[in-house]
Amino acid sequence: MEQHDDAAGRHTPVLLQRCLDLLAPALAAPGAVMVDSTLGMGGHTEGVLRAFEHVRVVGIDRDPQALALAGRRLAVFGDRFTGVHAVYDEIRDVLDDLGIASVQGVLMDLGVSSLQLDEADRGFAYAQDAPLDMRMDPTRGPTAADVLNTYDERDIARVLRVYGEERFAPRIAREVVRRRAADPWRRTGELVDLVRACIPAATRKTGGHPAKRTFQALRIEVNGELAALERALPASVEALAVGGRIVVEAYQSLEDRLVKRALAAGATSSAPPDLPVEPETHTPYLRLLTRGAEEADEAELARNPRAQSVRLRAAERTRPTPDHLRTTRRAA
Incomplete structure (x- = not known):
């Protein structure tokens, strides 16, 4: 695999200034710590470390190559940056291992990273023929080829x-199973050809590349992305100190729906609507910082076309989560 060390030159972080503005009130605290749950090539973390000279960042990523690239990019910041090989739903274990009880910020930039899209051999991009891999952590777990060759129709x-x-x-699945009987699935180019053949010509004229949805689905399945996100959101909120803030950037509706639901749950009273007085234990423990999901403006899109589908949401922790609503263990 071709190696690239210029992480800064290859990656423009999406909505960086907006993320910094949203995190700023929380990160202004002395000794503030932020978790970049999806470190990637380190663009957002570099922005935070440059903007807030006293802040420490713990960067989590499941991709060893991304960790190595980001580590070289961020080495100039010394012990203000710590990289950890993990999945973001392991945030509590990561912080426990580092002796950190709670943090002032959590940033999550979801979906496939620039690194993974740009490295042809990883198999994430439908525009380049490559092995059907799609693992964010290429050291473990089944590949996209394994899914196509072993799952039933x-x-x-x-x-x-x-x-x-x-x-x-259903049509694509039927063809996948029929063709693998003669020859196992190995290459992304073969899958792109099959999907194109299965989708009517009239439909292919709109909605982008015909294989986009199939590749997204396989990537999510291979990496267990939605299940990990569903665990990571409450775990990340529980890691926040009171006054801490969480900022999440999602790039497709399934992710954004989970983010919206998790943040709205914390920002909504859990008291029955007919109670004359709201008990303190039922008051919200989050305050929403965005009105709905924010999107990239024209200036951002001109700088970074990969911001096209971003949906940003943010919230601030206003008090500890009441016991009857907590689904994960709280900070020590």
Whole structure:
């Protein structure tokens, strides 16, 4: 695999200034710590470390190559940066290992990273022929080829329909199973050709590349992305000190729906609506900082076309989570 050391030159962080502005009130505290839950090539973390000279950042990523690239990029900041090989739903364990009880900020930039898209051999991009891999951590777990070669037709259709919102999931799944009987799936180019053949020509004229939804679905399945996100959101909120802030950037509707639900749950009273007085234990423990999901403006899109589909949401912790609403263990 070709190696690239210029992480800064290859990656423009999405909505960086907006993220910094939202995090600033929390990160102004002396000794503030932020977790970059999706470190990638370190663009957001570099922005934070330059903007807030006293802040320490713990960067989490499941991709060893991303950690290595970001580590070289951020070495200039010394012990203000700590990189950890983990998945972001392990945030509590990561902080416990580092002796950190709570943090003032959590940043999550979801989806596939620039590094993974740009490295052809990783198999994330439908525009380049490559092995059907798609693992964010290439050291473990099944590949996209394993999914296509071992799942039954019904399960393949379910993955494509649920995670890719693909209208033609049954047709694609049927063809995947039929063709693998003669030759196992190995290459992304072969899959792109199959998907294109399964989607009617009239439909292919709109909605972008015909394989986009299938590749998204396989990537989510291979990496367990939505299940990890569903665990990571409450765990990240529980890691926040009172006054701490969480900022999340999502790039497709399934992710954004989970983010919206988790933040709204914390910002909504849990008291029955007919109670004359709201008990203190039922008051919200989050305050929403954005009105709905924020999108990239024209200036941001001109700088960074990969911001096209971003949906940003943020919230501030106003008090500890009441016991009856907590789904994860609290900070020590």
